[in-house]
Amino acid sequence: MSLSRSPSPVPGGGWASPGLNIGSGRSSPTRGYTGGSSSATPVMWESSRLKKAGGSGYPSFSTQNSGFLSKHMRKISSSLPRFNSAGSSPYAEKEKLGRGRWSAQNVPLLGRLRAIMGRMGRKMKIRILLLFMLLFCIIIFYNTPLVYHWRRTSWLGGGQKFVIILAANIGGGVMEWKGAREWAIERDSVRNKKKYVGRWGYDLEIVDMSTKKRYAHEWRESWEKVDFIRTALRKYPKAEWIWWLDLNTFIMEPSYSLQDHIFNHLEKHVYRDINEYNPLNITHPLTDEYLDPASRSPEGDGNINSVNLILPQDCSGFNLGSFFVRRSPWTDRLLDVWWDPVAYEQKHMEWEHKEQDALEQLYTTQPWIRKHTGFLPQRMINSFPTGACSENGNDTRIHYDQKDRDFLVNMAGCEWGRDCWGEMYNFRELSYWLNRNPWELFKEEFVAVIWFKLTGQKVKL
Amino acid sequence: MHFALPPRKTSNPPPYLPRSNRLPTLRRSRLKLIAITGLFFLTVIYLLTRGNGHPKLKKRMPTGNPPVVLVTVFDEAKYGKGYLDAIKENRIQYAEKHGYQTFFANIGDYDLKGAPGSWTKVVAMRHALTKYPECHFLWYLDQNAFVMNPQLKIEDHIMKTAKLTDLMKKDHSVVPPDSIIKTFAHLTGQDVDFVLTQDKEGLSVGSFIVRNGEWGEFFLDTWFDPIYRSYNFQKAEAHALEHIVQWHPTILARLAIIDQRLLNSYSQGNKGDQYRDGDIAVRLVDCVSAGAQACETESQRFTQQWRTSFGKF
Numbered sequence: 001m002s003l004s005r006s007p008s009p010v011p012g013g014g015w016a017s018p019g020l021n022i023g024s025g026r027s028s029p030t031r032g033y034t035g036g037s038s039s040a041t042p043v044m045w046e047s048s049r050l051k052k053a054g055g056s057g058y059p060s061f062s063t064q065n066s067g068f069l070s071k072h073m074r075k076i077s078s079s080l081p082r083f084n085s086a087g088s089s090p091y092a093e094k095e096k097l098g099r100g101r102w103s104a105q106n107v108p109l110l111g112r113l114r115a116i117m118g119r120m121g122r123k124m125k126i127r128i129l130l131l132f133m134l135l136f137c138i139i140i141f142y143n144t145p146l147v148y149h150w151r152r153t154s155w156l157g158g159g160q161k162f163v164i165i166l167a168a169n170i171g172g173g174v175m176e177w178k179g180a181r182e183w184a185i186e187r188d189s190v191r192n193k194k195k196y197v198g199r200w201g202y203d204l205e206i207v208d209m210s211t212k213k214r215y216a217h218e219w220r221e222s223w224e225k226v227d228f229i230r231t232a233l234r235k236y237p238k239a240e241w242i243w244w245l246d247l248n249t250f251i252m253e254p255s256y257s258l259q260d261h262i263f264n265h266l267e268k269h270v271y272r273d274i275n276e277y278n279p280l281n282i283t284h285p286l287t288d289e290y291l292d293p294a295s296r297s298p299e300g301d302g303n304i305n306s307v308n309l310i311l312p313q314d315c316s317g318f319n320l321g322s323f324f325v326r327r328s329p330w331t332d333r334l335l336d337v338w339w340d341p342v343a344y345e346q347k348h349m350e351w352e353h354k355e356q357d358a359l360e361q362l363y364t365t366q367p368w369i370r371k372h373t374g375f376l377p378q379r380m381i382n383s384f385p386t387g388a389c390s391e392n393g394n395d396t397r398i399h400y401d402q403k404d405r406d407f408l409v410n411m412a413g414c415e416w417g418r419d420c421w422g423e424m425y426n427f428r429e430l431s432y433w434l435n436r437n438p439w440e441l442f443k444e445e446f447v448a449v450i451w452f453k454l455t456g457q458k459v460k461l
Numbered sequence: 462m463h464f465a466l467p468p469r470k471t472s473n474p475p476p477y478l479p480r481s482n483r484l485p486t487l488r489r490s491r492l493k494l495i496a497i498t499g500l501f502f503l504t505v506i507y508l509l510t511r512g513n514g515h516p517k518l519k520k521r522m523p524t525g526n527p528p529v530v531l532v533t534v535f536d537e538a539k540y541g542k543g544y545l546d547a548i549k550e551n552r553i554q555y556a557e558k559h560g561y562q563t564f565f566a567n568i569g570d571y572d573l574k575g576a577p578g579s580w581t582k583v584v585a586m587r588h589a590l591t592k593y594p595e596c597h598f599l600w601y602l603d604q605n606a607f608v609m610n611p612q613l614k615i616e617d618h619i620m621k622t623a624k625l626t627d628l629m630k631k632d633h634s635v636v637p638p639d640s641i642i643k644t645f646a647h648l649t650g651q652d653v654d655f656v657l658t659q660d661k662e663g664l665s666v667g668s669f670i671v672r673n674g675e676w677g678e679f680f681l682d683t684w685f686d687p688i689y690r691s692y693n694f695q696k697a698e699a700h701a702l703e704h705i706v707q708w709h710p711t712i713l714a715r716l717a718i719i720d721q722r723l724l725n726s727y728s729q730g731n732k733g734d735q736y737r738d739g740d741i742a743v744r745l746v747d748c749v750s751a752g753a754q755a756c757e758t759e760s761q762r763f764t765q766q767w768r769t770s771f772g773k774f
Contacts, residue, residue, distance in 0.1 A: 059468060155509070330675070333711045337711070342692050368675075
């Protein structure tokens with residue numbers, strides 16, 4: 001149909017313009033308008049009329065961006081290739097032979113990235129920014145001393161509560177020659193402990209066990225341990241536990257922290273009834289009727305927090321190569337009475353292991369000591385290599401087992417008949433091999449094996 | 462066909478968007494802020510209250526029932542029954558007056574592994590600790606001794622903290638006349654767990670006080686070490702005590718020496734300070750070497766006196 005004017009969308013017809021003849025666009029008269037422009041009624045804007053009838057004044061459907069192109073215009077146009085418009089490079093073209101390559105429009109990867117960024121709304125950009133900041137914080141945390149300080153603080157990681165005393169420089173070359181091997185053993189042991197404390201935030205105290213006149217034969221020989229522990233308790237006021245380590249030890253699994261390995265579940269690991277494993281055949285518990293109930297019970301008072309001395313036993317008795325002492329008044333008293341001249345005078349000929357035997361004597365006869373002593377299974381902190389304690393062959397309670405990834409190896413007695421350096425070297429290499437990082441594992445277990453299968457050559461990556 | 466023009470907006474647009482139907486409580490951004498702040502505070506509180514992995518052991522304080530236990534070791538083999546009964550009566554009456562308890566032991570009750578019988582006093586004290594775990598103090602008084610002045614209470618007369626600080630001798634040679642080891646000068650009454658006296662020859666172990674506690678058990682166990690018993694000290698446990706007091710500062714740090722007559726007056730003045738009226742106890746020391754009968758005769762001097770002073774109180 002052809003009209004001289006466009007039909008009005010308004011239901012009543014007509015255009016909202018006062019000068020216009022209302023009826024002029026129609027071919028047939030309509031209702032509602034009497035006659036022509038001679039009517040005296042004022043012209044109403046259509047929308048005001050609608051508002052009076054109710055409604056918000058806006059249409060209830062979205063009238064903009066309703067076509068396909070208008071909805072997706074931004075996305076489509078941003079993914080189309082862009083070209084240099086004339087005049088965008090004011091400098092001479094010849095100078096820019098290679099330089100324009102990195103401009104964002106030409107490099108495909110950067111261009112795509114820019115396109116993706118362009119498409120993103122602000123919320124998405126903020127979320128990605130937060131994610132990157134979090135990742136950055138995590139990377140910074142683990143690659144700076146922050147993680148060390150976290151692990152060290154007593155209320156976060158608790159590392160300050162532990163002090164490791166490492167006995168070094170045994171003999172000091174006074175009675176025996178200290179040659180290259182002895183130096184190498186000492187270097188390896190010290191380096192191993194230093195790395196361990198650096199990782200977990202403990203303190204390391206390396207003490208000099210050279211033969212001193214003060215501890216010379218007939219006078220407190222080998223009781224320096226006690227004095228060193230006392231000094232360490234004083235030097236590290238925040239320390240709660242002191243761990244004494246002999247020199248011929250190696251921490252095989254540095255990823256175990258002391259807290260996770262032992263102390264967070266102390267009551268699960270420590271046993272106080274020596275009858276569980278009693279190489280010395282000490283009668284336990286004490287049965288004298290004049291003793292208090294805690295002294296007469298096999299578990300002491302049953303409270304794990306009263307254990308102030310934790311030590312392992314080996315095949316022949318207590319082993320003081322690796323043991324823990326807690327700071328407490330009880331410990332002060334123990335360190336005080338551990339050496340006594342009357343006891344020493346009577347017993348030092350018998351006491352082959354000196355302060356170790358003295359402690360066994362104290363444990364056997366003094367109820368106040370027994371009440372606060374606990375034992376750990378030997379392989380938890382003091383595994384032996386196959387040469388030590390091997391009169392009865394390999395003992396699963398004593399000897400180091402690679403499958404179980406024992407924590408620490410104590411090459412005790414290696415200076416009598418065994419090769420100290422060889423053992424230390426082997427355990428060091430074994431520890432490195434067991435604790436390879438994922439990249440090394442990938443190289444050695446995957447790439448090198450495939451290479452071997454393909455070419456028959458063993459290659460070291 | 463032309464596209465229709467959108468409908469005309471009014472020239473007086475409404476000032477605000479129409480209200481949504483939800484309750485006007487929290488805006489979404491504020492909710493997020495509150496959530497993040499709450500999470501932050503929870504993290505802080507969690508970290509702070511994680512606490513120690515190993516809480517310190519709580520010390521159990523004895524209730525003080527009875528406040529003092531009187532410990533005496535009798536030698537029933539050597540002395541007559543009448544004499545020993547009189548002594549027991551003396552102790553029991555004194556204890557009843559102040560709500561104390563008594564603990565009597567006999568030489569031969571315990572296995573001393575061949576040591577002289579005078580070591581029984583140490584293990585008897587340990588036994589008394591086990592039997593009366595809530596006492597505050599243990600007072601060991603020798604068999605040949607009498608409590609003369611029932612009005613004096615141990616916990617006030619000697620062991621009160623302020624009083625003890627005054628009574629204790631500071632920087633005093635432990636073994637007279639000139640032992641190098643002297644009592645500490647910085648101790649106060651509440652640090653002290655062991656009170657004893659000296660006579661003219663050395664430390665006197667006929668009358669001493671030990672406080673109930675971890676240190677008391679440690680001290681008595683250490684003193685009773687079989688190595689000391691088998692060492693054949695000349696004066697058995699007295700010399701052993703002098704040894705451990707001088708060699709082990711953890712024992713010296715809880716030791717106080719007081720005037721002899723406060724706890725340990727002697728009946729005659731040749732070995733130590735002599736008894737005067739008003740002293741809490743008198744010990745008959747010279748008669749021990751002379752035999753059992755000598756002690757019984759010497760005790761007559763004091764029997765009447767203590768009975769009358771007990772009767773008056």
